[in-house]
Every structure is written in structure tokens, then in C-alpha cells.
Amino acid sequence: MSLSFTQINASLCIPTGTPYSLRGMSAAAGFSTPDAVSEFIGYVCPTVCYIFDIYNPDQNYDVYLNYIECNGTPVATTVGPQYTMSVCAQDYSVSAPGGIITNTSVLCVP
Numbered sequence: 001m002s003l004s005f006t007q008i009n010a011s012l013c014i015p016t017g018t019p020y021s022l023r024g025m026s027a028a029a030g031f032s033t034p035d036a037v038s039e040f041i042g043y044v045c046p047t048v049c050y051i052f053d054i055y056n057p058d059q060n061y062d063v064y065l066n067y068i069e070c071n072g073t074p075v076a077t078t079v080g081p082q083y084t085m086s087v088c089a090q091d092y093s094v095s096a097p098g099g100i101i102t103n104t105s106v107l108c109v110p
Helices: 005-012 022-028
Strands: 014-021 039-044 049-055 063-068 074-079 084-090 100-107
Touching: 049 063, 063 084, 074 084
Parallel strands: none
Antiparallel strands: 014 039, 049 084, 049 100, 063 074
């Protein structure tokens, strides 16, 4: 089964109500209009956040941890030696050089 880009967005995101017509944009730009072009409705996707576990395997030094909270606030902190910290963060925003980051796949909200 294949889904179009619009179907995927419609299932995950909130419609903005703004229709985008490739046919209309082509005509407005002075280009020829294709015979069959689908309409696309703009969508605003909610922020997806997961619980991440960050483990510091070092016995002597802190690991610097940076991530973005669900509300968009950037966070910079440290994880102590041989300690694990769990955070609720936006997907793909967690950075901890020297640490071990595990996405628990558990969705979370701030």
C-alpha cells in the first residue's frame, strides 16, 4: 500500500486550510498548466517528542548534553560520570558527545 504525501500529512498533521494548486501557481507564473496535477493542502505538523536516556560511561568526567524541549526551548546541561539521565526532547535534537543516547520510543509531552 502506498500513501501520497498529502495522505501522510493528513494523518499526522493539522491542516492549515490553505490550498496549494500547482496548476494555479503555474498559470500565475505564466507557464503552461499541466493536464493532471493534484491539489496540495498545507499542513502544520505537531512536534514529536520522545523520552531519551543519556548514559555517561566515563568514570571521571561529565558529558555535555544539548537538546530541544517540546516547546522549542534549547537546553544545555551535563550528565555526571556513570549516570543516566532521561529527558523529554524533540526527535533528532539530542546531542551528547561521549555519551550513549537511547531513544526509548516512548512518546512524551512537556
